[in-house]
Amino acid sequence: MIKVYASSVIDAPADSVWARIRDFNGLPAWTPFVAESRIEGGQPSDKIGCVRNFRLKDGGMIREQLLTLSDYDYQCSYSILESPMGVDNYVATLKLTPVTDGNRTFAEWWAEFDCAPDREGQLSRDIGQGVFQAAFDSLKTLVRR
Amino acid sequence: MIRVTRSAIIDAPIERVWAVLRDFNSHTAWHPVVAGSAIENDEPSDQVGCVRNFTLKDGNHIREQLLALSDSDYVSTYCILDATLPMQRYVATVQLKRVTDGDRTFWHWQSTFDTPRGREQEFADLVGKGVYEGGFEGLRAFLRRRPGAPPVGNAVRPAGGETMTTQGMVASRFGGPDVLDARPLEARAPGPGEVRIRHGAIGVNYIDVYVRKGEYRLIEPPAPIGMEAAGVVLDVGDGVAHLLPGDRVAYACAPPGAYVGVRTLPANQVVVLPDEVDEETAAALMLKGMTAEYLLHRTHRLRSGETVLVHAAAGGVGLLLCQWAKALGARVIGTVSTDAKARAARAAGCDAVIVGRDYRFAASVHDATSGRGADVIYDGLGQAAARENLDALAMCGHWVCYGQASGPVDRLAVDSLHQKSATFSSPVLFHYTADRAMLSEIAQRTFEALRQGTIRLDVQHRYPLAAAAQAHRDLESRTTIGPLILLP
Numbered sequence: 001m002i003k004v005y006a007s008s009v010i011d012a013p014a015d016s017v018w019a020r021i022r023d024f025n026g027l028p029a030w031t032p033f034v035a036e037s038r039i040e041g042g043q044p045s046d047k048i049g050c051v052r053n054f055r056l057k058d059g060g061m062i063r064e065q066l067l068t069l070s071d072y073d074y075q076c077s078y079s080i081l082e083s084p085m086g087v088d089n090y091v092a093t094l095k096l097t098p099v100t101d102g103n104r105t106f107a108e109w110w111a112e113f114d115c116a117p118d119r120e121g122q123l124s125r126d127i128g129q130g131v132f133q134a135a136f137d138s139l140k141t142l143v144r145r
Numbered sequence: 146m147i148r149v150t151r152s153a154i155i156d157a158p159i160e161r162v163w164a165v166l167r168d169f170n171s172h173t174a175w176h177p178v179v180a181g182s183a184i185e186n187d188e189p190s191d192q193v194g195c196v197r198n199f200t201l202k203d204g205n206h207i208r209e210q211l212l213a214l215s216d217s218d219y220v221s222t223y224c225i226l227d228a229t230l231p232m233q234r235y236v237a238t239v240q241l242k243r244v245t246d247g248d249r250t251f252w253h254w255q256s257t258f259d260t261p262r263g264r265e266q267e268f269a270d271l272v273g274k275g276v277y278e279g280g281f282e283g284l285r286a287f288l289r290r291r292p293g294a295p296p297v298g299n300a301v302r303p304a305g306g307e308t309m310t311t312q313g314m315v316a317s318r319f320g321g322p323d324v325l326d327a328r329p330l331e332a333r334a335p336g337p338g339e340v341r342i343r344h345g346a347i348g349v350n351y352i353d354v355y356v357r358k359g360e361y362r363l364i365e366p367p368a369p370i371g372m373e374a375a376g377v378v379l380d381v382g383d384g385v386a387h388l389l390p391g392d393r394v395a396y397a398c399a400p401p402g403a404y405v406g407v408r409t410l411p412a413n414q415v416v417v418l419p420d421e422v423d424e425e426t427a428a429a430l431m432l433k434g435m436t437a438e439y440l441l442h443r444t445h446r447l448r449s450g451e452t453v454l455v456h457a458a459a460g461g462v463g464l465l466l467c468q469w470a471k472a473l474g475a476r477v478i479g480t481v482s483t484d485a486k487a488r489a490a491r492a493a494g495c496d497a498v499i500v501g502r503d504y505r506f507a508a509s510v511h512d513a514t515s516g517r518g519a520d521v522i523y524d525g526l527g528q529a530a531a532r533e534n535l536d537a538l539a540m541c542g543h544w545v546c547y548g549q550a551s552g553p554v555d556r557l558a559v560d561s562l563h564q565k566s567a568t569f570s571s572p573v574l575f576h577y578t579a580d581r582a583m584l585s586e587i588a589q590r591t592f593e594a595l596r597q598g599t600i601r602l603d604v605q606h607r608y609p610l611a612a613a614a615q616a617h618r619d620l621e622s623r624t625t626i627g628p629l630i631l632l633p
Contacts (some may be wrong), residue, residue, distance in 0.1 A: 008246035009154050097253065101153035101281055106251045108242065128245075136246060 006132035012143035151277035175287035313405035319359030332407040335382035340412040345424035348373040349629035371403030375427035397432035429628035437465040449474025454519035459486035467493040507536035
């Protein structure tokens with residue numbers, strides 16, 4: 001089992017950051033790498049168990065299932081059902097915590113998964129930098145008022 | 146129940162922040178509202194269950210117990226046992242998280258507690274603003290003052306480090322300057338209560354000559370000599386609360402062993418340097434400056450208007466005694482061996498200077514004091530000046546013999562003191578600094594005197610560590626003025 005962890009500071013209150021990211025179907029609106037997304041079966045995007053089916057800008061298709069959504073803890077967990085990444089047992093969590101000093105947001109995103117041993121380094125970089133940090137950078141730009 | 150939560154981003158790696166916060170007694174160094182703090186029963190400050198007993202600057206008194214500490218999760222949980230404030234069931238958790246974006250630290254501080262009805266807001270503000278927000282600012286300021294290198298890798302306290310090799314100047318046997326040999330030595334990783342320091346500068350003192358000659362039996366040759374040095378902390382052992390890797394520090398203490406590049410020694414004798422004191426100044430200042438401090442404030446509490454006789458007034462301690470005694474309002478008479486030293490002594494504040502190499506000065510002291518004599522004599526000469534010192538002393542005077550450049554005062558008839566109701570003291574710096582609180586007090590007053598310009602140090606004599614023998618020859622030839630230092 002590998003764990004990848006990334007964290008950042010977003011210069012906006014946690015409420016407003018959460019409003020941007022809580023929509024499980026909203027990846028195209030705030031990440032730089034998702035082209036389009038839909039929730040399977042026409043379910044609400046905040047119904048636990050719903051599945052988002054999205055297409056990356058590089059063409060890959062991914063299906064992810066919502067496991068946890070907490071408006072109280074600003075936290076969201078999900079698992080990968082299908083992807084071209086070659087990972088198993090992939091569970092990720094995105095969590096926000098208010099930074100009272102300066103009214104900003106501490107954002108954390110981590111994932112645990114299994115993969116072929118020779119791909120651990122590359123996948124860790126791809127997910128940690130290419131997905132999590134890239135999404136944080138995009139979020140930082142979006143909240144700049 | 147009241148819940149208080151505050152959080153902040155600290156612009157330092159998590160290892161650096163945690164190295165400070167995991168130490169349950171460190172708040173006395175960085176929190177602006179903490180006046181003083183100690184761990185009870187001498188327990189290590191990272192032992193779960195230990196109790197910190199501290200006083201706030203507003204006079205309140207609190208005892209808190211460490212309930213949980215995790216180096217893997219960067220979490221510390223503690224509760225209040227007793228407080229002079231009406232707070233009950235107070236449990237607080239400090240949690241750090243790594244901000245991978247920029248290698249910074251997220252610090253989350255939360256507590257729950259009860260307080261008398263109607264005072265909830267008052268105490269929520271006291272804790273949230275006064276303690277937590279004040280703490281964030283305090284730690285930021287502390288880290289700016291002591292930026293210190295973060296510990297290597299993920300080890301929070303890299304006490305398991307390797308033994309290092311270093312060069313040292315060793316007294317191969319007792320004897321003249323030539324017995325000093327350059328040899329490779331080992332500086333082992335610090336054990337409990339110890340610190341390992343990379344020396345930047347080492348002080349040379351007359352006591353080093355006594356040790357080298359075997360007049361003070363403080364070593365068994367072959368062994369390195371030297372009592373004081375300044376440098377940077379490399380690593381610390383368990384239970385060391387007041388030092389961190391990267392701290393600029395200095396010390397002056399027994400046993401000898403300072404003439405080395407890297408040294409491991411007890412941390413309780415080591416003090417952190419203020420920003421404005423560089424390592425060369427510190428190496429020259431610690432032993433001599435702290436000696437002047439205790440001689441003028443402790444062995445004898447010098448009062449304005451007293452007449453002071455300072456022997457070797459152009460020596461390392463002598464110059465500091467003259468400057469400081471003058472600033473305290475004393476009338477200062479110095480003895481020196483040459484005219485060049487007389488000029489240095491006058492520049493240091495001597496009202497009168499007696500020049501000579503024959504230890505005859507009592508008549509001149511009486512001339513300079515209308516026959517009254519000196520109220521206090523600071524004597525580093527010892528045996529050869531003993532009879533003259535008794536003669537030079539005023540009624541009820543105080544003869545303070547802190548050195549023995551001419552040999553120890555081996556016989557002093559008590560009735561010779563009786564004739565003048567005189568007092569004789571034979572003080573040793575290391576007895577005054579054995580207690581850490583006292584050491585800290587003495588060191589701080591010495592740094593303060595330097596900062597205010599009460600005392601000045603002009604380091605003119607620098608030698609490579611390997612040239613320690615030459616430094617000793619120069620010191621013993623009595624031709625140097627002011628402090629000598631060695632540079633590793």
